[in-house]
Structures are given as structure tokens and as C-alpha cells.
Amino acid sequence: MLDSIEHLTPAQIVEELDKYIIGQKDAKRNVAIALRNRWRRMNADESIRREIVPNNILMIGATGVGKTEIARRLAKIADAPFTKVEASKFTEVGYVGRDVESMVRDLVEQSVNMVKTRKKEEVKQKAAEVVEDIILDALIPPIQGGRATPSFSSTSEPNGMPDNDYELNERTREKFREKIRNGELEDRKIEIRVQQSAMPGMGVMGPGMDEASMMNIQEMISGMMPKKTKKRKVSIAEARKILLEEEAAKLIDMDEVKEEAIFKAENSGVIFIDEIDKVASASGKGGSGPDVSREGVQRDLLPIVEGSTVNTKYGVINTDHILFIAAGAFHVAKPSDLIPELQGRFPIRVELQSLTKEDFYQILKFPKNALTKQYEALLRAENVELSFADEALDEIANIAFEVNSEVENIGARRLHTVMSRLLNDILFDVPDKIGPNARIVVNREMVLERLSDMVKNRDLSQYIL
Structure with missing residues (x-):
């Protein structure tokens, strides 16, 4: 069931993550170990297999530094069902909000879809x-009703005998x-x-x-x-x-699909709980009002993370061996402000670094899904060749970094805003004004010209996401 990671060592898992995510070496190493441990547990002695629990991970870092992408890519490498939830969307029982068990049901739904898709491919x-x-x-x-009564037609066999209706039809x-x-x-x-x-x-x-x-x-x-x-x-x-x-x-046999999907979700599922810091009490000592509600969310999450059974429309699922990855910026609250029981369920803590200008440059240039490559592919569909000079990438990285420094720091997401501003006129003019076979090179001058208002005026309010 977990054969997809059988031949991937932790170092190779990190290499795979490096193809899409720049930096964050410590976080990648820890999730790679967690993923490999999945396979190790499934191949451990049966007498202790059930006792080996996953080391859940708490990622600490500002928005846009790669927390979600690391978790999502990890699940993709393992061909594992993955679901992301925001802790702030949950409330304690009795208030309006999502039931915490819904994240497990979402995971099972993902798992069923994955298994169903694979089995459909097999019978395609x-x-x-x-x-x-x-x-x-x-x-x-x-x-x-079989062969029809012979009837004469214009088509006949070489021996001169007329076809009957059945043969003609066939x-x-x-x-x-x-x-x-x-x-x-x-x-x-x-x-x-x-x-x-x-x-x-x-x-x-x-x-x-x-x-x-x-x-x-x-x-x-x-x-x-x-x-x-x-x-x-x-x-x-x-x-x-x-x-x-x-x-x-x-x-396809849906009973077989459900059984396999439950097994897959239980043994290789990944649940990513984002904004966990939003349900931590800044004082760390609880209180009344919002603090009570936040602590209630934590206590609702606890049994799911500890290991419990959840009813879904596909059957009962046990959460003991699901890998939970929680994340938060922790600008106000601290990880120690979470209730002690929940802290204990996330023994691995990794701090992700804020992105530098050099990181932005590498994010634009090297990942397989880099924004530059995405825009090149979009215009290639119109038979227009788009390319970026190195000096242009350096300037884009510099502008994105400066905007993040002077306004809210939203990490790599800022590159989407800057690139959109830079290329919107080109995207609008193709194919009406810029026809097929055109060749566009984005250089430093073009970047400065099109983003001059960001560079000179510092009127940045319109670029805040």
C-alpha cells in the first residue's frame, strides 16, 4: 500500500521537495523522516506495529514561507490522501462552526477519490x-433475434448469393x-x-x-x-x-474501494492544521470569552490527534496513525501557549526562516513550477515566446522583498502580485496586438518601467493581497 515510498530514502525525499520549494532545509528533513517512518512502521514486526505512533510536526513560521507547500508536496510524493484545515474555523461544541471530526471525513473523501480514480484507470x-x-x-x-430472414439487396457475395439483413447490418x-x-x-x-x-x-x-x-x-x-x-x-x-x-x-467494486480507502487514510493520510496559533491563548492561562472558545477548540482537536475512531459515510476510521502537521506564525501567541496535552502531541518543532531577496530570486528561477515557467507556458499556448533575463529576475526579487519589508510580509505570495503587475499588459495584448511567433524578453529596464510606481512612489496599498 505504501510502495510508492519504498525506494525513497529521507535524502531522496528532500531532493524531491527541493524541486518545488526553496530553502527550509530543517523542515524538509523532519517531514522526510516522518514520511520514511510510515514505510518503516508498515514493515516493522507485527507485534509492535500498532504501538508505533507518528511524530506529529509543528511548523513555526510567517505566512508564505512554504509551510503548506511542504506538507502538500510531501503527500504527493507518498501518493497519500491530504487535507488542509484552518484551526480558526473550528469552535468548541455548542457554538456555530465546523465539527472538528469533519477534517477526518474530508481526508477519507480524498482517499476514496484517489482509490476510485486509480481503479477506474485500471478498467479504462x-x-x-x-x-x-x-x-x-x-x-x-x-x-x-439473430439472423434475419434473407432479403435481396444490392450488395452480394462474390459467389452471387445475396446478403441477408443480418450480414449486411453486421x-x-x-x-x-x-x-x-x-x-x-x-x-x-x-x-x-x-x-x-x-x-x-x-x-x-x-x-x-x-x-x-x-x-x-x-x-x-x-x-x-x-x-x-x-x-x-x-x-x-x-x-x-x-x-x-x-x-x-x-x-469497480465500491465496497473494495471503501475498504482500501479507509486503510490508505489511516496509514498514509496527512492532515495539515493551519493557523493553530489562532486558537492558542496569548496569556497561556486561559480566561473568559474568546480564550475559553480557543481552548475549547484545542480540547476538541486533542482526541483526534491523540487517536480515536470517527464515523464517516464510508465506514469507521481510526486516527492513531494519521500524520498531523500543524502550523502557525506565532507572532502573538507562543507554542507554549497551547494546552500542554496538545503540545505533547506535536513533539517535532521546526522553525521556518523568513525569505530573503536571494530566496525570491531562486523561487523565480529554479522550481519546476516557478511563476516564470507558468507564465512562459501560458503564452506558449498562444505561440508567443516569453523569457526572462537574469537581471530582470534579480530586480523582481528585489522589488518583492522591499514591498514585503515596507508593508505586510506575505512571503513568496508577494511574487504573484508583482508578476501580475509586470505582465498584465502583455497578457492583455496577446493575441490582438502581439501576434503568434512573437518573442518577448523581460529585461531589467522593462521591470523598472512597468513597476516604477512601486519603486519610486512607495504607494503600496494597491499591492496588498
């Missing part, structure tokens, strides 16, 4: 064959099957039957009705109702997409 070929027959039947319906079908496979009929309209969308969610009310129970009842009622279909006239290309999804879904 078989589903495609079924879909081809459905499309063919819509074009040339087969003759029912030959025509094979010709059209070939045309379908060659993509010659993609725009031809056909009429197909498709399943109607599920009915809107029905309100189920009752005393003490929690979210999981409500979802289970709604699903049960939905399952009891007959499946309705409706006719639609669509192109063959569109029909293929619609029918492929339906037929693939019919070929």
Missing part, C-alpha cells in the same frame, strides 16, 4: 470497449466501428441515455443528529430510490467522455 480499457459498442448501437442499431456496423476508432465521426450527433444527477441533498432533522449520521441517512435514502436516466443528444466525442465515466464506475 474494458470500459472503452463497452462505450464503443454503445456508440455503435446508437449509430447502427443491431438486428435483434458489415455496416464494422465499417462504422472502424470510422469511430479512426476518429472520423467525432462531431456526429447521437442520442444516448445518461444517468440523471442525484437529487439535491434532502434535509434530515432530528435531535442530536451529527454530520456523519445525516450523510449516512441521505446516502441510504438516495440508494433506495430508483436510478433515473434521460436522453441527451450529444456529439460522439462528448458521448465518449460521459459514457466512459459511467461505465468505468459500474466496473
Whole structure:
């Protein structure tokens, strides 16, 4: 189940993270160890396997320094279900807000979608064959009841004997099957039957009705109702997409999907709890009003992080071995302001560094998903070649760093604002004024010219996200 990380050592995991995230070596090392420990536990002696609990991680750092991206990329490397929540969205029981168990249900939902997608891919070929027959039947319906009564037609066999209706129908079908496979009929309209969308969610009310129970009842009622279909006239290309999804879904065993998804969520799931500092009491001693509510959120989170069972519409999930990564800026509150029990459940603490001008330069130049590469790809779609001179990247990095220093520091997110301001005119002029095969080089002069108001006037209010 965790074979995707079997051959990745902690050092190799860090290398993978380096492809997308600049700096933050300490944080990367700790999450790499946590990920490798997942595989180690699954291959440990069975007598102690259940006792090995994950070392949850608390990341401390300002916004935009890479906390969420590290956690998200880690889950992607491990092919693990991942969900992000904000602690400030939860409230203690009895107040309006999200139930803390919803983050576990979200994780299971992600896991089910991942397993379902993989299993659909496995049956894709078989589903495609079924879909081809459905499309063919819509074009040339087969003759029912076996071979038809012989009838004379203009088409005849070489021996002079006339075709019967059945043989003629089959030959025509094979010709059209070939045309379908060659993509010659993609725009031809056909009429197909498709399943109607599920009915809107029905309100189920009752005393003490929690979210999981409500979802289970709604699903049960939905399952009891007959499946309705409706006719639609669509192109063959569109029909293929619609029918492929339906037929693939019919070929997979949902009970097997649910079982595998629960196992995957329990043993490789990652839950990222952001803004954990927002539910810490700055005094560290509780109090009344908002402080009571914050402590209530922490106490609601505690059993989930410690390890408990949660009911979901796919079954019961145990949270003992889910990896929890919490994060916060901790500008006002301190990690020690969290309740002691919750602190103890995040034994690994890593502090992420604020980004420097050199970091900004590297973020623009090296990651596989660098903003510069994204904009180059967008304009390549219009057959326009965009490139950035090194001196331009250096100037962009300098401006972003200065804006962060003088206004609110939002880390690497500032680069999105600066790059958008720099390139908006170009993006607007393509393709009307800047046609295909154009070549645009962003140099230092262009950066200074287009961002002069940011450099000279320091009127930065419009660039605050």
C-alpha cells in the first residue's frame, strides 16, 4: 500500500521537495523522516506495529514561507490522501462552526477519490470497449433475434448469393466501428441515455443528529430510490467522455474501494492544521470569552490527534496513525501557549526562516513550477515566446522583498502580485496586438518601467493581497 515510498530514502525525499520549494532545509528533513517512518512502521514486526505512533510536526513560521507547500508536496510524493484545515474555523461544541471530526471525513473523501480514480484507470480499457459498442448501437442499431430472414439487396457475395439483413447490418456496423476508432465521426450527433444527477441533498432533522449520521441517512435514502436516466443528444466525442465515466464506475467494486480507502487514510493520510496559533491563548492561562472558545477548540482537536475512531459515510476510521502537521506564525501567541496535552502531541518543532531577496530570486528561477515557467507556458499556448533575463529576475526579487519589508510580509505570495503587475499588459495584448511567433524578453529596464510606481512612489496599498 505504501510502495510508492519504498525506494525513497529521507535524502531522496528532500531532493524531491527541493524541486518545488526553496530553502527550509530543517523542515524538509523532519517531514522526510516522518514520511520514511510510515514505510518503516508498515514493515516493522507485527507485534509492535500498532504501538508505533507518528511524530506529529509543528511548523513555526510567517505566512508564505512554504509551510503548506511542504506538507502538500510531501503527500504527493507518498501518493497519500491530504487535507488542509484552518484551526480558526473550528469552535468548541455548542457554538456555530465546523465539527472538528469533519477534517477526518474530508481526508477519507480524498482517499476514496484517489482509490476510485486509480481503479477506474485500471478498467479504462474494458470500459472503452463497452462505450464503443454503445456508440455503435446508437449509430447502427443491431438486428435483434439473430439472423434475419434473407432479403435481396444490392450488395452480394462474390459467389452471387445475396446478403441477408443480418450480414449486411453486421458489415455496416464494422465499417462504422472502424470510422469511430479512426476518429472520423467525432462531431456526429447521437442520442444516448445518461444517468440523471442525484437529487439535491434532502434535509434530515432530528435531535442530536451529527454530520456523519445525516450523510449516512441521505446516502441510504438516495440508494433506495430508483436510478433515473434521460436522453441527451450529444456529439460522439462528448458521448465518449460521459459514457466512459459511467461505465468505468459500474466496473469497480465500491465496497473494495471503501475498504482500501479507509486503510490508505489511516496509514498514509496527512492532515495539515493551519493557523493553530489562532486558537492558542496569548496569556497561556486561559480566561473568559474568546480564550475559553480557543481552548475549547484545542480540547476538541486533542482526541483526534491523540487517536480515536470517527464515523464517516464510508465506514469507521481510526486516527492513531494519521500524520498531523500543524502550523502557525506565532507572532502573538507562543507554542507554549497551547494546552500542554496538545503540545505533547506535536513533539517535532521546526522553525521556518523568513525569505530573503536571494530566496525570491531562486523561487523565480529554479522550481519546476516557478511563476516564470507558468507564465512562459501560458503564452506558449498562444505561440508567443516569453523569457526572462537574469537581471530582470534579480530586480523582481528585489522589488518583492522591499514591498514585503515596507508593508505586510506575505512571503513568496508577494511574487504573484508583482508578476501580475509586470505582465498584465502583455497578457492583455496577446493575441490582438502581439501576434503568434512573437518573442518577448523581460529585461531589467522593462521591470523598472512597468513597476516604477512601486519603486519610486512607495504607494503600496494597491499591492496588498
